[in-house]
Amino acid sequence: MRKLERLKYYTYLVNPFIQKKYRICRSFARDAHEYYDFLEGSQWWTADKLKEYQDEKLRKLINHAYMNVPYYRKIFSQYGIKPEDIRVSEDLVRLPILTKDIIRRNFPDGIVTGNDADKKDGVWTTGGSTGEPLKLYPDMRANNLVWASFFRFYRWHGYEWGDRVAIFFRPFSITDKRPLLHRYLDRLQKGLVPNVKYYDGSRLKDGDLAFVVEDLIKSNMRILRGYPSTLARLAEYCRDNGVSLRPKFVATTGEILYARQRDLLRKVFLCNVYDHYGCAEIMGVAFECGSGSGLHLTSEHCVVEVVDKDGNILPPDDKGLLLITDLDNYRMPFIRYMAGDEGSIKKEPCGCGRNLPLLDNVIGRECDMIKGLNGRIAHGLFFVTLMQDAQWFERFAVKDFEVVQSERDHIGITIVSEGEPGDDDKNKLITLCQEHFGRMRISLKFCEEILRTPSGKRRYTRSEIG
Ligand SMILES: [Zn+2]
Numbered sequence: 460m461r462k463l464e465r466l467k468y469y470t471y472l473v474n475p476f477i478q479k480k481y482r483i484c485r486s487f488a489r490d491a492h493e494y495y496d497f498l499e500g501s502q503w504w505t506a507d508k509l510k511e512y513q514d515e516k517l518r519k520l521i522n523h524a525y526m527n528v529p530y531y532r533k534i535f536s537q538y539g540i541k542p543e544d545i546r547v548s549e550d551l552v553r554l555p556i557l558t559k560d561i562i563r564r565n566f567p568d569g570i571v572t573g574n575d576a577d578k579k580d581g582v583w584t585t586g587g588s589t590g591e592p593l594k595l596y597p598d599m600r601a602n603n604l605v606w607a608s609f610f611r612f613y614r615w616h617g618y619e620w621g622d623r624v625a626i627f628f629r630p631f632s633i634t635d636k637r638p639l640l641h642r643y644l645d646r647l648q649k650g651l652v653p654n655v656k657y658y659d660g661s662r663l664k665d666g667d668l669a670f671v672v673e674d675l676i677k678s679n680m681r682i683l684r685g686y687p688s689t690l691a692r693l694a695e696y697c698r699d700n701g702v703s704l705r706p707k708f709v710a711t712t713g714e715i716l717y718a719r720q721r722d723l724l725r726k727v728f729l730c731n732v733y734d735h736y737g738c739a740e741i742m743g744v745a746f747e748c749g750s751g752s753g754l755h756l757t758s759e760h761c762v763v764e765v766v767d768k769d770g771n772i773l774p775p776d777d778k779g780l781l782l783i784t785d786l787d788n789y790r791m792p793f794i795r796y797m798a799g800d801e802g803s804i805k806k807e808p809c810g811c812g813r814n815l816p817l818l819d820n821v822i823g824r825e826c827d828m829i830k831g832l833n834g835r836i837a838h839g840l841f842f843v844t845l846m847q848d849a850q851w852f853e854r855f856a857v858k859d860f861e862v863v864q865s866e867r868d869h870i871g872i873t874i875v876s877e878g879e880p881g882d883d884d885k886n887k888l889i890t891l892c893q894e895h896f897g898r899m900r901i902s903l904k905f906c907e908e909i910l911r912t913p914s915g916k917r918r919y920t921r922s923e924i925g
Pocket of ligand 1: 748749750755810811812813
């Protein structure tokens with residue numbers, strides 16, 4: 460049966476009688492094509508209609524969480540409320556904030572729905588938005604809406620169906636241990652609709668970039684997407700080596716996009732730069748339109764609240780902590796999730812005519828690049844992959860970490876975990892690091908907590924070598 464389903468799916472992807480946009484959407488997430496047309500229309504709805512739709516989805520989610528998720532059932536009884544007490548997004552304030560710590564304490568049985576067999580596959584480890592890794596189960600339904608919202612964003616900025624997109628992100632694994640068949644099928648699926656290509660954002664030394672740039676030109680990449688720091692590094696390389704890359708636009712995410720980076724990208728690539736916001740736990744939260752007034756929230760997919768340090772709701776235009784409710788993830792419901800980022804919601808609607816509210820002043824992760832003795836430059840998220848490959852998240856429950864390059868040949872990694880790994884495990888991680896960065900001194904330190912800077916933010920990787 461599953462084989463037949465798969466065959467039908469591949470047949471769909473290559474069927475020339477089906478519109479290209481549906482084939483492309485579907486190559487990213489199975490049912491994204493069903494959501495795309497909906498999102499194209501809903502962006503022009505009135506604010507009232509959007510709110511009504513959002514509240515209806517919220518009621519369904521609340522009911523589902525109450526009926527199926529032990530953590531939420533416990534919280535509801537503890538706070539003396541019933542699902543019918545949460546009718547509209549303003550009622551969410553009656554529920555407590557969901558923190559990473561609560562998720563970790565309840566993971567998986569207290570917070571994930573479905574039976575044990577379901578829980579065996581598909582677990583993800585995220586870098587978290589401010590650096591504390593988290594394990595989670597994605598919901599493919601949410602994934603559909605997320606991908607559809609990405610295409611809506613691309614279309615705002617001149618994307619034509621079939622334009623090739625280059626995505627620079629952390630590698631999913633440094634040593635790809637998936638079975639050969641899985642790797643092959645993955646390539647086949649991506650190859651059927653030749654639209655996107657992933658580049659390893661942790662290989663950024665000049666030699667590596669020469670290959671990347673050559674490939675970008677050869678593959679006629681029309682859109683560049685990735686972390687601002689990674690793309691800025693690519694832009695510097697192009698500028699210094701006189702390479703001319705002419706994408707339609709550049710899309711950034713995952714870190715603060717500084718004005719100087721935006722300028723650099725604009726000047727080198729001679730195109731506009733648009734930011735989007737989401738975290739690995741809840742993706743596709745907000746996207747910048749062409750008017751330059753902020754990022755439109757994907758109201759059809761999530762509710763965003765802004766609160767102060769004590770959890771009080773802040774009025775529009777006031778900056779505070781973002782709490783996000785994912786209206787589509789039924790597998791592991793995130794209700795009032797504190798991702799650790801800050802921002803504000805604008806009172807005034809956008810000049811572009813869309814009534815999706817505007818998110819502004821987003822302050823997310825900051826990352827420095829780490830440079831190896833062999834010249835290799837890595838983005839901070841490389842270390843998440845590293846620890847994932849060494850299975851430290853599962854085996855030692857790593858909660859937080861910080862990487863500091865204090866000298867040219869020294870990298871210090873401070874880790875907060877439950878239980879300290881033995882010498883064998885430590886040496887394995889050090890070896891993996893040295894394989895990537897050359898013969899550097901790598902020191903590991905274990906502690907109870909990593910102190911934050913006064914702003915509450917901290918660099919997840921820090922370089923002191925300039
Ligand atoms: Zn707009």
